[in-house]
Amino acid sequence: MKIAVFFVLFSSLTISQSLAPAPVEGGTMFFYKPAEGEQVNSLSVAGGFNGWKAGQYPFTHFPKEGIWKAVAPLEPGKEVFYKFIINDTLWITDPNAPFITEDEWRNGVITPVPYGVPYISEVHPAQGQRITRISPVTMRLIGFNSQPDKNTIRLLFNGQRQEFSFNENTSVLSFSLPDDLPDGEHTIELSFGDKNGKNSGKIQTKFFADRYIIPVTSPAFYDSAVMYEIYIRTFADSDGDGIGDFNGITSRLGYLSDTLGVNTLWLMPWNESTTEHGYNVVDYFSIEQDYGTFEDYQIFLKECKNRGIRVLMDFVINHTDSTHNWFLDAYNNPSSTYTSSYQFTNDKNTDWNHFGVERKMPKLDFDNPQVGEYFLEAARFWLDPNGDGDFSDGIDGFRCDAAKEVPHTYWNTFRKFVKSINPEALILGEVWDNLNYLIPFYKEEFDMLFDYPFYYSLERYMTSADAAKFAEDESRYESALPAGHQKVRFLSNHDNQRPLNLFEGNLNKLRQALFLIFAMPGTPMIYYGDELLYQGVLPPENVRNQLEWNFIADSLAYEGSMLNFYRELIAMRKAHPALSRKHDSFESSMNIFPDKKGEAAAFIRYSGKDIYLGVINNSGKIIKDLEFDADHFNNVTFTDNRWHDRIIAAEIESDNFRGMVYPEIVKIGERVLASALYINHGGFILLKLNQ
Ligand SMILES: [Ca+2]
Ligand SMILES: [Ca+2]
Ligand SMILES: [Ca+2]
Missing domain, CATH: 2.60.40.10 (Immunoglobulins)
Known part of the structure; x- marks a missing residue:
């Protein structure tokens, strides 16, 4: 014993x-x-x-x-x-x-906690977090080698005594926030002792409320769009000089729109630059000479319009190139009119703040109105080059590079200006950061942001196979974002490793992740070459490969190719509009949850009477029967059992179970049972639940 x-x-x-x-x-x-x-x-x-x-x-x-x-x-x-x-x-x-x-x-x-004294953990909203909807404050109180003593708790909310409840079994303290809680910073202060008599001293935590009374209004086109990112230099060369160009892209628009099915192109910077990637602009009103002439660009744009393809310009305004004429004038010349347009750090204008470690990329100073006005002019030029109020000669929107480096106030001005010219123009922001950081960029600034939190959450799920955690992360994330928001979902771009490398060469995980991106809310984005299963890890030069056009025909001819898989997913999304319906906690079109054993991640997409069930098996074994809480299926009528007629997409087979998919899905009381639903590890299925 x-x-x-x-x-x-x-x-x-x-x-x-x-x-x-x-x-x-x-x-x-x-x-x-x-x-x-x-x-x-x-x-x-x-x-x-x-x-x-x-x-x-x-x-x-x-x-x-x-x-x-x-x-x-x-x-x-x-x-x-x-x-x-x-x-x-x-x-x-x-x-x-x-x-x-x-x-x-x-x-x-x-956030370090002191040694030997009580402290708090699992605080919600977390320290510094932004919330867009009101929910109760909760936190766990932890004593030093003993339980917290309820009678010692002193709690202040915004400096006022606050009523609370305390569960002595779980040590969780909670209190409700008023529905009319004002936006802005809120402070919680508490102190408590434990049963050993140790006292926490004053503990403080803060959060921000951001309620978005004005919802985000992003152009509806992008809800059902499929985006494709192109590095012009390595995409398609028309004149045999070995450098991709506008004429090259124009000649491949048939592939992009008809064969693949994308309808939005984001082109990496096309302004004149001194580097290959182009993220340091010499002239904001020019076309990079390596890529062709302004006329070539106009022909490209016209052909895109003819095909219903929208074109997004990469707008790089945090910094210029060090050979931009402003910088050339201001360098070593403190009396220059452009001195205050940059962030010089010495009196002689010979040292300056720059983007990251790149001295070639001097940072602009947006406190100087001259800087902001210059970029409004550039924006106006690309939206309507001849200024006649007809946008058929202009771009469809901006992909704003390094958006978090530029002040919020400027993006607000930029939005008002762009929308006053063309309300349909898209303003897409690159904010490479967590959810908390993303939220303020939606408010009267961007229509859409790249969904980095989802990128990392998907990576974690594929590594950990923790379906419950994935579902919880995704639900919490969606509920924190403002009404009407939209986002771009991706597995790679010019700064990240190729998707096959992200999943360590595992094709099943790659297919599952792509399936999720094309069946869940958000605009899916493909980085050129991913459809040919290109590989590459950082540094970024390795993921900006030359596209090999002779591979395309081979890939198309091989039924099981990644290119054909992309084509199927795009076709699936187009054929079933419920899959591209926007989602947020205000307008719900999705529910994501694990099965009862936590082995599968499942989601339901709905739009009116169209209801779909998606299931991913990343559990390491074959799933044969699944059991869910019936709560998740509230809108579903279980009428008949012809489920095999309703399989929209599936990667479910293994050598042992090939062809044995005749799922039966029934509701019994509080449970929904899906039996004979064979999904191999690494597989997925999408079923239409209502006929
Ligand atoms: Ca060329
Ligand atoms: Ca150049
Ligand atoms: Ca025009």
Whole structure:
């Protein structure tokens, strides 16, 4: 008996030994466990707390445990971003960080808690979070080696005493927010003691309300659009100089619109530039000479209009090229009229703030109205080059590069200006960051944003196979976004690895992820070459390959090719409009949930009487029978059992179960049972539920 008890205690201790950063005397302890065969000679932690200086807080190796440990004196309650540095050179993300930023940096994020005193966790809304709908505040109170004492809790909301309820079993404190809660910052302050008599001291957390009384109004065209991103330089060359050009794209529009079925093109920058990628513009009113003439561009645009294809321009306004005439004038010339258009950091105008590490990309200063007005003029030019009020010679919208580097106030001005010229013009923003960061960019600024949170959530699901977590993330995410919002969903672009590499060469995961992107809300986007199963990992040069046009015919001829898979998905989305219906918590067109065992991720798409059930099996085994809560099927009438007639799309076969798909779906009381629904690991199915 004693041995058994000891064993239980011992194993629970082992399991609970997390490698997440933990409070210790004198600061926060970080852990790192190298992978088998990983060569680690030295290791340190750095972040905002020490100016990102490598080596200042080194780890010590504990060979017996196979773990490295370091302590940094972090200030409790103050959120920090951090990374680990291996062998002084390789910056990596802490694999056990409680949160990882969903931007290009992938930093670990922690809010250190003090050692030896009670603290709070699982706070909702989380510290610093933006909310768009009102829901109760909840948090878990954690004592130091003992339970919190309810009688000691003191709670203030925006400086006023606040009533609350406290569940002593779960240690969760909660209170409701008033329906008329004003927008803006809200502060929660509390203190409490535990049964050992330790006191938390004052704990503060803040959140923001952003209610979007005005919903986002994005052009309806993009709800059912399929977008395609092109790097002009490597897409199609018309004159044999080895560089892709406008005439080359024009000659391939048949492939894009008829063969593939896309109807929106985002072209990487086409203004004159000194780099291959073009993200540093020399002249905002020009066509890159490598890509052809302005006439070539106009012919391309006209052919797109004839085919009903919309064209988005990559608008790069955070910085210019260092040979832009403004910068040439201002460089080493403090009396230049353009001195205050840039962010010079010395008196002589010989040093300046720039984008990332690129000195060739001097940052503009939007505090100077001259800068903003210049880009309104550029926008007007591309929307209507001859200024006659007829947009048939203009672009259909802007893909705004590095949008988070440019002030919100400017995007608001930009929106008003663009919409006053052409209300149908699309304003699409690249905000490479988490949901919390995205939200403010919708408010009177952008019609659509690239959905980075979904990109990372999908990656996590494919790695972890945690269907319940995926469904929860997606539901929570959708409910936080404003009414009427739209987003672009993608698996890759010119800055990210190719999708096959994202899923480590696993074709089943790739097909599942694509299926989700084409069956769920948001505008799907394809990065050129993905349909030919191109591979490539960062740096970005590796994912900007030359498109090999002679592969297309082969790919079309092979039924099982990725190109044909893309074509099927696009056709599926077009044939079933419910799949492209917009979704947010105000206008619901989707419900996502796991099955009762948490093995499959399922979703229902609905639009009026059209109801579809999608199921993904990423569980590692064959699913034969599924059971769901009937609550998810409220709008469904279970009339007959001819389900096999209603399979819209499926990748369900394995060698053992080929052709054995005759699902029966019935509702019994509180449950919906889908039996004989064979889905192999890596498979998916989409069924129409109502005839
Ligand atoms: Ca060429
Ligand atoms: Ca050039
Ligand atoms: Ca015109």
